[in-house]
């Protein structure tokens with residue numbers, strides 16, 4: 262794998278995110294799939310935290326569909342071609358990426374590993390791929406920029422009713438050198454995630470006998486929390502005046518998604534943000550067309566990992582019609598359910614320029630901090646290379662619809 266920015270790196274600044282103990286690092290070498298990292302995350306985390314990462318909305322139909330959609334496609338391999346050298350690099354939104362993969366924004370990572378956002382951002386940089394920091398991160402915009410200087414950084418924003426606050430975050434991302442802004446549009450309100458309700462992991466967060474027992478059952482997790490402190494939503498300091506209490510702030514943010522946010526507002530953001538603009542959460546081809554008309558640079562076909570509208574199509578199902586509508590006008594990325602290197606090939610065969618991965622990085626970081634995050638990326642990279650070689654594909658540009666069983 263060729264690396265981009267990371268290849269030129271000297272020593273990185275100290276990370277706020279603690280390293281995993283040597284025995285954990287070593288045992289990560291025996292995690293052979295994303296699913297095995299998931300099992301380790303489940304073992305390490307209180308049930309409420311694991312379920313918050315792993316779960317989806319209502320019946321979790323869309324969550325399951327995101328993954329099973331790949332099973333419905335077959336790659337038909339070609340043999341007797343020279344696959345001694347495989348090139349997985351692409352140009353993604355104006356800069357090189359060593360894999361057709363970027364890390365999706367996921368909030369509250371600090372509950373899985375202290376300052377896990379920094380750990381994942383550094384792992385992405387080492388692998389030569391972009392990292393998207395969410396608004397609801399547990400490491401601030403500035404901390405991640407400072408501690409992951411060799412990573413291509415994108416900033417993801419929701420539109421909150423407090424527009425001035427939102428625009429302030431976007432300004433901070435610009436000042437800190439983030440190269441792209443992602444606006445997530447599939448959150449006019451939160452999805453109904455019943456695992457969180459059952460685990461008392463709702464907002465505002467309350468300590469209840471159930472979640473206290475749950476937390477106490479994971480002493481390793483508790484001791485990390487005690488040593489490094491309760492995670493805070495660092496970007497949101499000041500969102501509620503006169504408090505730093507994470508629960509109060511998160512609860513207020515939760516009530517602040519702006520259901521009036523519309524296409525005119527999006528056009529204003531296009532005017533205000535001078536760098537690459539990517540719209541996340543597109544499922545309808547007509548919405549994709551409007552995103553292109555506004556002059557955005559990319560879009561992400563996504564159902565938020567099955568966490569918003571249960572019953573929405575899987576991202577893979579929604580992808581082809583969107584590619585057909587706007588594929589020649591802007592860069593179409595997709596996310597949802599990528600767990601294997603061959604899944605990446607299938608998504609690219611249906612026209613995606615690149616994919617994003619959410620939970621694989623959460624499982625990895627919860628299994629062993631930055632080393633676990635690096636392991637997740639290593640596994641996907643190794644599987645992608647191997648699957649390309651087994652399919653007779655020497656470079657990403659050779660992946661198209663013809664490689665699929667028609």
Ligand SMILES: Cc1cc2nc3c(=O)[nH]c(=O)nc-3n(C[C@H](O)[C@H](O)[C@H](O)COP(=O)(O)O)c2cc1C
Nearest residue numbers: 314365366367368395445565566597598618619620
């Ligand atoms: C725990 C968790 C938190 C998330 N937080 C955000 C977020 O803050 N902003 C956002 O745009 N998407 C968020 N997402 C959605 C991801 O960006 C992405 O769309 C999804 O995880 C992709 O599916 P995958 O997890 O199957 O890879 C979150 C997903 C998870 C699992």
